[in-house]
Amino acid sequence: METILLVEDDQKIAELLQELLERYDFRVIHEDGFGDVAARFEETKPDVILLDVNLPKFDGFYWCRQLRLKTRAPILFISARVGEMDQVMALEYGADDYIVKPFQGAVVIAKIKSQIRRAYGTLSSENDERTVAKAGITLYLDRYIVEHGDQSIELSKKEGLILEMLLTSSPRIVSRGDLLERIWDDEAFVDENTLNVNITRVRKRLTEIGVSGLETVRGVGYRLVLEK
Known part of the structure; x- marks a missing residue:
């Protein structure tokens, strides 16, 4: 029951x-x-x-x-x-x-x-929660919670998707085009500034749990460079 x-x-x-x-x-x-x-x-x-x-x-x-x-x-x-x-x-x-x-x-x-x-039940694909983890940072993909050490913070869905791409690719650059296509693929038009605003939010959220290294590569995209 x-x-x-x-x-x-x-x-x-x-x-x-x-x-x-x-x-x-x-x-x-x-x-x-x-x-x-x-x-x-x-x-x-x-x-x-x-x-x-x-x-x-x-x-x-x-x-x-x-x-x-x-x-x-x-x-x-x-x-x-x-x-x-x-x-x-x-x-x-x-x-x-x-x-x-x-x-x-x-x-x-x-x-x-x-x-x-x-x-x-039958539609549950796995018992363990899906995560992306690298350099002491863990992102829980089903809840959009990111942990670093003993600190954790909740992200919005779009913030979580952005961090997932950056964390998975780190330290490689993720292009602006790839981010826009993955996160806003169902929207007919997205202002370029929308991505800038969301990146700023992700950077701020990471700073709140003691994570730095989200870099802007001018004219290309973004990358997350993490200490090992």
Whole structure:
């Protein structure tokens, strides 16, 4: 029996979801969002997190970021906020899916079961998390967490993809064209400055965990030169 941590401050919706989930043999732990969601996660070790956006203490995006530092368990948002940017932010912060309220019970159950299969069952490609490691730096590809020594920091998806290319190629140069093609291949037009901004963010994030060596090779691209 899988355990679901349901983070929802609306008691009526929480009761409705709990009844639905228990009908399909899930064990449900309800957290109303007034307390420490990350601490509750540590106590209960759920298999899936179902998370609202609008919460009383910190919003769901904040808790999603905190939980992604701790777990690879599927995180699904379930929210009345229907804006495209809300859904983009949820995925950027590490969520696996986004369900809009009012919801259909069958859709909620199907999405949860799909994520469980992907994370733990037949669709899970491997038991160990995918990583890229070099010169004391480890990038976790499923969570976009980068570690150096005893320090770690979370990256956005695009920052993570950039660092993956730089770390994998280090100390070779990665061209601007290759970065643009890999990271923005589904966008019709990307301003050159967009890459500059993201590189600056990656450089800043690395500096925060004590990593330097991200160099700009003028007119060519970028390279990450690391101490051995």
